[in-house]
Amino acid sequence: MKRTIAGSLVGLLLAAACGGGPGGGPPAKLTDGKLVIAVINDQSGVYADLSGKNAVEAVNMAVEDFKAKYGENALGGKVEVLTADHQNKADVAQQKAQEFYERSNADVILDVPTSSAALAIADVAKAQQKLYLNVSAATTVLTGKSCNKYTFHYAYDTYMLAQGTGITVTQQGGKSWYIIYPNYAFGQDMESSFRQAVIAAGGTVIQSDGSPFPNTTGDFSSLLLKAGSLKPQVLGAMQAGGDLVNVVKQYNEFKLKDQNIKLAVGLLFDTDITALGQDALAGTVYTTPWLWNMDDQSKAFADKFLKRTGIRPTFAHAGNYSAAWQYMDAVRRAGSDDADAVVKQLEGYKFSDFFIRNGFVRPEDHWVQHDALIAQVKPKSEAKETFDYSKVVSTIAAEKASRPLSEAGCSMPK
Amino acid sequence: MEYVALQLFNGLVNGAFYALLSLGLAVIFGVLRVVNFAHGALYMLGAFAAYLLLQDFGVGFWVALIVAPIGIGIAGMVLERLLIRRLYGLDPLYNFLLTFGLTLMIQDGVRLRYGLQGQPYPAPAELAGSVSAGLVAYPTYRLFVIAFSIVVCVAVWYVIERTRLGMIVRAATERPELTRALGINVDRWVTPVFGFGVALAALGGVLAAPMRNVSPLMGSELIIFAFAVVVIGGMGSIAGAVVAGFLVGVLASLAAIFNPALENVIAFALMAVVLLVRPAGLFGSLEARS
Numbered sequence: 001m002k003r004t005i006a007g008s009l010v011g012l013l014l015a016a017a018c019g020g021g022p023g024g025g026p027p028a029k030l031t032d033g034k035l036v037i038a039v040i041n042d043q044s045g046v047y048a049d050l051s052g053k054n055a056v057e058a059v060n061m062a063v064e065d066f067k068a069k070y071g072e073n074a075l076g077g078k079v080e081v082l083t084a085d086h087q088n089k090a091d092v093a094q095q096k097a098q099e100f101y102e103r104s105n106a107d108v109i110l111d112v113p114t115s116s117a118a119l120a121i122a123d124v125a126k127a128q129q130k131l132y133l134n135v136s137a138a139t140t141v142l143t144g145k146s147c148n149k150y151t152f153h154y155a156y157d158t159y160m161l162a163q164g165t166g167i168t169v170t171q172q173g174g175k176s177w178y179i180i181y182p183n184y185a186f187g188q189d190m191e192s193s194f195r196q197a198v199i200a201a202g203g204t205v206i207q208s209d210g211s212p213f214p215n216t217t218g219d220f221s222s223l224l225l226k227a228g229s230l231k232p233q234v235l236g237a238m239q240a241g242g243d244l245v246n247v248v249k250q251y252n253e254f255k256l257k258d259q260n261i262k263l264a265v266g267l268l269f270d271t272d273i274t275a276l277g278q279d280a281l282a283g284t285v286y287t288t289p290w291l292w293n294m295d296d297q298s299k300a301f302a303d304k305f306l307k308r309t310g311i312r313p314t315f316a317h318a319g320n321y322s323a324a325w326q327y328m329d330a331v332r333r334a335g336s337d338d339a340d341a342v343v344k345q346l347e348g349y350k351f352s353d354f355f356i357r358n359g360f361v362r363p364e365d366h367w368v369q370h371d372a373l374i375a376q377v378k379p380k381s382e383a384k385e386t387f388d389y390s391k392v393v394s395t396i397a398a399e400k401a402s403r404p405l406s407e408a409g410c411s412m413p414k
Numbered sequence: 415m416e417y418v419a420l421q422l423f424n425g426l427v428n429g430a431f432y433a434l435l436s437l438g439l440a441v442i443f444g445v446l447r448v449v450n451f452a453h454g455a456l457y458m459l460g461a462f463a464a465y466l467l468l469q470d471f472g473v474g475f476w477v478a479l480i481v482a483p484i485g486i487g488i489a490g491m492v493l494e495r496l497l498i499r500r501l502y503g504l505d506p507l508y509n510f511l512l513t514f515g516l517t518l519m520i521q522d523g524v525r526l527r528y529g530l531q532g533q534p535y536p537a538p539a540e541l542a543g544s545v546s547a548g549l550v551a552y553p554t555y556r557l558f559v560i561a562f563s564i565v566v567c568v569a570v571w572y573v574i575e576r577t578r579l580g581m582i583v584r585a586a587t588e589r590p591e592l593t594r595a596l597g598i599n600v601d602r603w604v605t606p607v608f609g610f611g612v613a614l615a616a617l618g619g620v621l622a623a624p625m626r627n628v629s630p631l632m633g634s635e636l637i638i639f640a641f642a643v644v645v646i647g648g649m650g651s652i653a654g655a656v657v658a659g660f661l662v663g664v665l666a667s668l669a670a671i672f673n674p675a676l677e678n679v680i681a682f683a684l685m686a687v688v689l690l691v692r693p694a695g696l697f698g699s700l701e702a703r704s
Contacts, residue, residue, distance in 0.1 A: 049531040183675065212678045216635035218626045221424040222670035222677065229417045245532055245627040253537070253553045253625065255544050275627060277534030 027076035028335045031105075034078040035337055037063070037324060038106040040096050040121065041136065043085035046214075046241040047113040050269040051136045051316040054309045055111050056083045058317045061308065062324035075331055082106060086117050093117035097124040097132075107337045108133060108327050111320050115139035115186040122151040130339050133327060135319040138267065139189045140403060143365040147410035149343060152366045155319035155355075156289045158186070158193040159403040160372050161266055164287025164396055166197030166236075168374050169264045172285075174234035175203040177264075180223045180247070181238035183210030190238040190266050198236075206232050211239065218246045224254050227261055238266040245275045252280055269314045273377060273389045282379040285393065289372055290315040290355050294392050297354040312387035315355075322355035358398045365410040372401035420552060421667050427556045427625075429663020430563035431618050435640035436647065436655040437570060438614035444587040444650035445607040448498060449506065451513035453615050454637030455520040459486050460619020461628045462524060465533045475538035475624070482620050483613040490612025491605050498608070517634070524630040532629035559621055566617065567656045574652050583607060587650060642681040646688045648698020658696060 039056045042048050063079045082104055086093035093112065100106035101124065108131040112118045118137030125132035126148035133152045134142055138161070143153045170177075177198050181187035187210065195205050207230060209223055224247075227235045235256060237247045244265065251263055268286040292302035292312045301321070305313040313321075330345040331337050347363035357371040375390040383389065435457060442450050463482035467473040473481070493516070501508045536542070537555045544551035574580035585593040586600045594600050619633070626632055643662050647654025662681045669676035688695060 044525075044530075046530060049529045209674055212675045214635070216678050217428065217639070217666075218632065218635070219424070219428055219677070221427070222421055222667060223674060225417060225420050225424065242530070242532060242627050242629055242631075245629075249625065249627065253555065255551045255553070258551065271529075271531045275532035275534060275629070277536070280534065 027073050028331050028337065030075065030077045030337045033076075034080055034105075035075050035328070035331060036080045036082060036100075036104055036106045036108075037327070038082040038084070038097075038100040038104065038109045039111050039320065040084050040086050040093060040100070040109055040117075041111040042088050042113055043083075045088050046243075047088065047136070049271040050241065050314050051111055051113050051320070053083075054305075054311065054313070055136070055317050055320040056081065057309055058305065058313065058321040059110060059324040061304065062321045062328070066325060066328050070332065075328060075337075079328070086112070086114070088114040088117060090114075090116040090120040094120040094124055097121045098128075101125075101128040101130045107131065107331075107339070107342075110323055110327075111135050111316070112137055113316070115141070115189065116184065118142060119146055119185070122146050122148060125150040131327070131342060133323045135323050136316045138186055140193065140408075141185075141189065143367040143403070144409045147365050147408070147412055149366075149413055150339060152346060152361065152368060154323045154368045155315065156372070157367070157403070158189045158266075160289070160396075160401045161190070161287045162193035162197035163401055164372055164374050165264055165266065165285065166194045167201040168285060168287075168394075169234055169262070170198050170201035170203035174262050174264065176232045177203060177205045177234045177236050178227050178230050178232035179205055179208035179236040179238065180220070180227075181208065181210055181266075182213040182215070182240065182243055184213045186240065187211075187213065187238050194236055194238065194266065203234075206230055211243070213243070215243055215246070218242075220247050220250050221254070224250050224256065227256060228254065228259065231259070232261060234262045234264050236264045236266065240267050241269075241272065242275075244268070244272055248272075248276055248280060268377075269316070270312065270387065270389055271314060274387075278377065278380045278383060278389055281377040284377045286375055286377075286390075287372055287396075288315055288375050288390075289370070290318050291373060291375055291390055291392060292318070293388060293390075294373065301354050318355045322353055325353065326351065326356075357395075360398065362402070362405070364405050364412060365408045366412070367402055367408070369398045369402040371398050372396040418668070418671065421671055422664060423552065423556065423560070425664035425667030426560045426660060427663070428667060429660035430559050431622060431636065431659075432639055432643045432663050433567055433656045433659025434563055434614055434618040434621070435636065436643040436659050437567060437652065438611035438618075439640055439644050440647070440650055440652055440655040441570075441574075441583075441614070442608055442611035443644070444652070445583055446494075446498070446502070446604055447506065448502075448509045448608075449513070449641075450608075450611065451510060451637070452493075452516040452520065453513075453612075453640065454633030454635075455517040456486060456490065456612050456615040456633070457619040457622070457636065458524070458630060458633035459489075459520065460616030461535070461623040461626070461632060462528070462533075462619075463616065464620045464623045465535050465628050468535065469533075475620075479617070479620050483616040486616035487609040487613030491609035493612075494605050494608040499604075521630045521634065528630065530629055530631065532627040532632075535623040535628050537624035555624055559625075562621070566614075570614075571652055571656070639681050642685045644695075645685050646681075646695060648695025651695065651697040654695055654697030 041051045043052050084096040113136035115137045135154045138158050140157045140159050181191040239247050265286050330342045334341040334345045346361050349361045351359045359370040374393040376393050464478040467478045541555040541558050544553045643658045647658030666677045666680045669680045
């Protein structure tokens, strides 16, 4: 008994010496003496720039900062960060996840862009009863039909994007929409989310067309011409990454803007703006969970990130940092890396950090709800530096940016 | 109706790229009997060269249109001298492996430096406008691409069919041994011909830069289409490559009116039909294939 008291005293003293925050109690008990965080994402394909290796770097930063705050041994052992390239293939993702959970004793998997790959990993997480915090995949199916006890959806989803961009643009007078979307899980989910949002805001969807994915020719001119003949007020482009770049380039080429066909972009990353040139997108309104230049604490992170990687972080980079941090913090609070104990800590948890504002982990479907932003691309003349692309127009409150539970269709197994 | 007409123009634009790429492939295959899998990567290098010239040296589109193909054509000649030359006597499979390996190296090299997402490149100011075409404003630049590539294709055809130089190249293509016996140094022409084919790919790349995302992978998918076009036109046939290029472009665009997904399929469907009906391709002779 005495020993435990002495032990916790030493622990408290240590925590105080390291500047440990409130509740820096005894270190957690780790089942295998270490905490293993695995980042699975695209490191060679179309999504490599928006998350990729730099997302791994963000997780490394989170681990270092966490140790700096709570002490080297706050989690009761070493923290390891592993990484793998899933090449945007669901089967590769599934195999890597299996390997990480089983052989490397990974406690959590992070990131995973490409909705089909994310869904595959959610299934593995469920079977292995280990955690998976999704950051970069957008499909609402993760918190809907495919929801499970060990999968959490961080950062953003297609519902948030549609609520932001779909409703804002419709309310600003863009009543009739022509939607083009990449014909796979993500695009189809985007199409239906946007359709619902536009109609809810009093608009109409004249037509929607799927474009081949991957689009081997890089040519979208037939769909853009169709837009010219349908004469909608808004062309809603749901393509992502390189496909989006081609759509916007050709939208500008055909000068659809001069015919009063406004472009609404479903999902826009800073890396897309780099590829197009800021002025090609100037004025475009879009929804994003986070911007690096939105306030001082975000900028502080962005400065550190820039020093490490040479670029400003996309929201996927920042989201991975935040998700890694919140996971480690849940382990710290639980005092254990036991998956069920950590899930218990996460469910219903309310928090805010530089990335998540007014955060709340919904216990019913594991959607991490938080404020979203409506942003607008600035013309280059207003930019203060190379990566100063966008400004915040307004904030969407966390509840409004989150799909109502009644629509989620998730029956969470206990 | 207007829509169909405009879509026809889009088809010609896409066809122009297929034609330029497969023309280069056909010339190289004709003379060297090498299936140059690195063609797509060299096309991509053309686009990146245009981007770099503008970004780092302030050199605009028109100069890039001349400088980039020449520079990359020379680089192609060096490649031929250093590497490709060594494999002529061997099974064509070795050349296939070599050029495919080169593709991966070039692509990843560019990716390492510039990332995958792509770089911006504006259309030249003179062509940035558009022509009123009823339904939409049709970009002047696209019309330029069609006209320019037709001029290039006709010029290449003229050189090969109507000049002494072309005669040597054609003779070397069909009967290399006999041509040698007539006292013509065939080997002298191998390197320049390869460089020329490569320059055509780079030219396509420069033309594509203002319209397409300038990214390391931009050529990797297009090249598959170019090969289908070469097979449709007839391996090694100059006219075949050009006609089949435009044909595939137009048919694909018209098919896209009915279903966007068809755009990617039509080239291969056409290839299958041509191989069944005319195995040597539309313009090929069986002899040239042997």
